[in-house]
């Protein structure tokens with residue numbers, strides 16, 4: 001890996017296969033590239049690699065990225081066509097990883113202390129997530145005032161993220177032969193009221209720090225029924241709420257309970273949102289360096305894990321999020337160059 005040239009570096013990172021669970025060779029390469037840099041202290045746990053300056057600056061920022069990709073799909077190794085680099089992980093998010101490595105190598109004297117953090121297993125179940133594991137095992141490694149997650153955003157700042165919860169709504173009835181249906185109570189019919197309330201529901205749109213979040217409450221699955229001649233005694237509607245980060249998980253659940261009042265509701269899964277956190281000084285400087293308006297992140301990302309550690313965080317990366325996980329995944333060379341220039345501008349001279 002030659003960290004000086006960000007494009008060569010992007011291809012080198014892309015051409016080390018690192019499907020979730022098999023990030024070892026890429027983590028080794030990242031670690032040895034970082035260990036060659038005398039201005040950085042390097043730490044490793046599993047396939048998470050961290051490097052940091054210790055310049056005694058008043059504020060510390062994190063540049064973070066996951067090393068893993070989804071399974072390759074006839075798109076490995078990378079290829080270049082005109083000004084596009086094609087290949088697995090080019091957008092999500094090896095071009096972002098390459099940017100962080102490039103900055104680590106080429107900016108020995110940044111205006112902030114910087115922690116560069118690379119981790120495994122973002123694309124799979126959260127119990128394997130390298131950021132979550134390090135946050136648990138070595139929270140002090142991640143101490144910082146602000147974090148940038150270099151996930152694909154096509155060069156736009158995407159701030160905060162929405163929370164998500166899933167719940168099962170159950171209706172009950174009484175079984176009977178459909179030939180004598182009056183003896184039973186139909187649980188599927190009872191679910192009609194659940195669906196009506198969801199259909200009538202008007203989700204909120206909330207603007208925080210200039211970012212507009214759009215909530216949603218949807219039925220995502222429905223099941224019920226015993227046989228073709230039996231009045232069903234149970235029906236289950238699974239609902240998913242995406243909530244703006246001004247609600248806590250508890251408040252979001254209370255809200256769903258209110259909407260579906262009178263029905264039995266079982267929470268099955270929930271993850272908090274993250275406030276955009278654009279008021280922290282390094283965040284304001286970062287926005288000035290990028291020079292465009294931030295947008296709200298509607299999906300759930302690892303910025304929420306930083307937020308849970310009390311570190312405001314946002315997403316900013318060269319890849320196009322619409323191409324993430326796609327077989328024709330690619331990244332624009334111009335976006336990589338712009339990203340490198342922007343991060344240099346920001347880190348070299350805090351405003």
Ligand SMILES: [Zn+2]
Nearest residue numbers: 092093122151
């Ligand atoms: Zn990603």
